[in-house]
Amino acid sequence: MKNISIVLSLLVLSACGNRDKYGDKIADLTSAKDSLISKYEALEEDVLRLEEQIYEISFKSWEEKVDSLDALLTAAKDSIIQQTLNKQLTALKEEMNNAKQANISQFRKWLKARNDAFNEKMIEIDKDLADLEGKVTRVTLVSSHQLAPKKFEHYFETYGSIESGQNVAVNLEAPATINSIRIQVGQKVHKGQVLAVLNNDVLQNTIDEAQTSLKLLTTVFQKQEKLWSQEIGSELQYLEAKNRKEGMEQRLDALKAQRDMYVVKAPFGGIVDEIFYKEGEMGNMIIPLLRLVNLQKVYLVADVSEEYLATVVPGVSVKAEFPTSDNEYVAKISRSGASIKANNRTFKIYIDLNNDDGALKPNLLGVLRIKDFEQDSATVVPTSAIQQDALGREFVYVLEQKGEHLLAKKTPVKTGLSYGNETLIVEGLHGMEEIVLKGARNIKDGQEVRTKSS
Numbered sequence: 126m127k128n129i130s131i132v133l134s135l136l137v138l139s140a141c142g143n144r145d146k147y148g149d150k151i152a153d154l155t156s157a158k159d160s161l162i163s164k165y166e167a168l169e170e171d172v173l174r175l176e177e178q179i180y181e182i183s184f185k186s187w188e189e190k191v192d193s194l195d196a197l198l199t200a201a202k203d204s205i206i207q208q209t210l211n212k213q214l215t216a217l218k219e220e221m222n223n224a225k226q227a228n229i230s231q232f233r234k235w236l237k238a239r240n241d242a243f244n245e246k247m248i249e250i251d252k253d254l255a256d257l258e259g260k261v262t263r264v265t266l267v268s269s270h271q272l273a274p275k276k277f278e279h280y281f282e283t284y285g286s287i288e289s290g291q292n293v294a295v296n297l298e299a300p301a302t303i304n305s306i307r308i309q310v311g312q313k314v315h316k317g318q319v320l321a322v323l324n325n326d327v328l329q330n331t332i333d334e335a336q337t338s339l340k341l342l343t344t345v346f347q348k349q350e351k352l353w354s355q356e357i358g359s360e361l362q363y364l365e366a367k368n369r370k371e372g373m374e375q376r377l378d379a380l381k382a383q384r385d386m387y388v389v390k391a392p393f394g395g396i397v398d399e400i401f402y403k404e405g406e407m408g409n410m411i412i413p414l415l416r417l418v419n420l421q422k423v424y425l426v427a428d429v430s431e432e433y434l435a436t437v438v439p440g441v442s443v444k445a446e447f448p449t450s451d452n453e454y455v456a457k458i459s460r461s462g463a464s465i466k467a468n469n470r471t472f473k474i475y476i477d478l479n480n481d482d483g484a485l486k487p488n489l490l491g492v493l494r495i496k497d498f499e500q501d502s503a504t505v506v507p508t509s510a511i512q513q514d515a516l517g518r519e520f521v522y523v524l525e526q527k528g529e530h531l532l533a534k535k536t537p538v539k540t541g542l543s544y545g546n547e548t549l550i551v552e553g554l555h556g557m558e559e560i561v562l563k564g565a566r567n568i569k570d571g572q573e574v575r576t577k578s579s
Contacts, residue, residue: 143373267564269576274556277503277549279542280494286428287489294413298386303408314391325387327455339373346370379495395419420483428471436497444494508548522561535570
């Protein structure tokens with residue numbers, strides 16, 4: 126870290142034009158310090174190698190003696206011999222450990238002496254560098270940001286889910302055996318397309334019987350009408366024949382309409398999401414045949430706190446993001462609920478979304494950013510440029526040019542809302558100043574600075 130601070134000091138001195146006077150001396154001291162550090166690092170490597178060599182030279186013979194006594198002790202059968210060998214082995218190990226401790230102690234004393242000499246030299250160099258740095262004026266390098274009036278928008282976040290206005294369960298209109306299912310799960314269908322055909326044999330027989338009866342009744346009516354036109358027979362006979370014929374026609378129409386109920390058609394265009402029956406099963410009007418979803422017409426539903434009742438209204442801009450899509454959807458609130466929920470004090474909003482690619486599925490959760498504030502020609506600064514003093518008062522550093530010197534002036538500000546990386550300034554700035562962005566925490570009020578471009 127000291128090396129880094131020295132390099133930075135060199136850069137500052139060069140920028141101030143004092144290099145001719147102090148730069149060479151600082152460079153010499155820095156070079157000497159770097160040389161000492163390099164030697165110290167090399168010394169550490171030599172120490173490691175030296176420790177390995179000391180161990181190999183000094184203690185290899187000791188270990189060989191210990192191994193030899195261990196072998197004799199293992200081979201010995203007589204207890205007296207074993208006791209003697211045990212005493213010799215213990216004494217040898219104790220002697221070897223004492224020798225190790227003595228060598229380690231001697232090595233530590235030598236290493237400490239070298240470290241002390243190194244530290245003394247480093248302290249001397251640091252002192253000389255500090256004296257030189259005190260003789261020059263420091264100019265801190267900072268980055269700046271030019272302010273300009275701009276539009277400020279604030280959004281708050283909430284969560285919502287996708288719903289489809291055409292997400293329905295298609296039920297059977299009559300109980301019957303399912304003869305054929307003409308679609309598959311995931312298939313796109315158009316409005317009026319046949320989805321399934323039910324068994325209508327009994328109904329068809331009734332229709333055939335009604336058609337036969339209608340033919341007879343039509344013939345009887347035609348003959349009675351002819352007679353009535355010739356003033357033969359009574360009017361009552363004519364009216365009865367006419368009534369029977371028209372009644373059968375109406376019955377036949379009703380039977381044909383009922384037959385249409387045995388052919389299930391798509392109520393709208395969409396995608397088959399689920400099928401709940403198989404061919405040959407007995408269908409009823411309780412369990413739906415399938416689920417049909419139109420993904421092109423979806424909307425986002427979200428609950429919003431009642432505190433936004435006055436600002437979150439139809440027409441307000443909304444940004445929506447979903448975990449399954451990298452796209453950001455920008456839309457407007459289409460409609461809002463007319464009541465407040467008593468349990469959580471929220472009301473519903475609805476946002477119609479374009480879903481031509483079908484990426485948005487029903488019940489998909491999304492994050493909504495709803496605009497609740499905007500201001501044109503606002504003074505907006507990067508949030509990172511705002512600091513606080515010990516009393517919690519906020520301020521920024523504004524750059525002022527005085528002659529050849531660029532000064533940083535501490536300027537108190539009053540902030541408003543923040544969104545993203547920007548904060549609205551309510552008081553303290555006019556909106557055309559140049560402020561300090563990076564490096565602001567390393568300067569003080571009135572200090573001379575320089576920017577990267579200066």
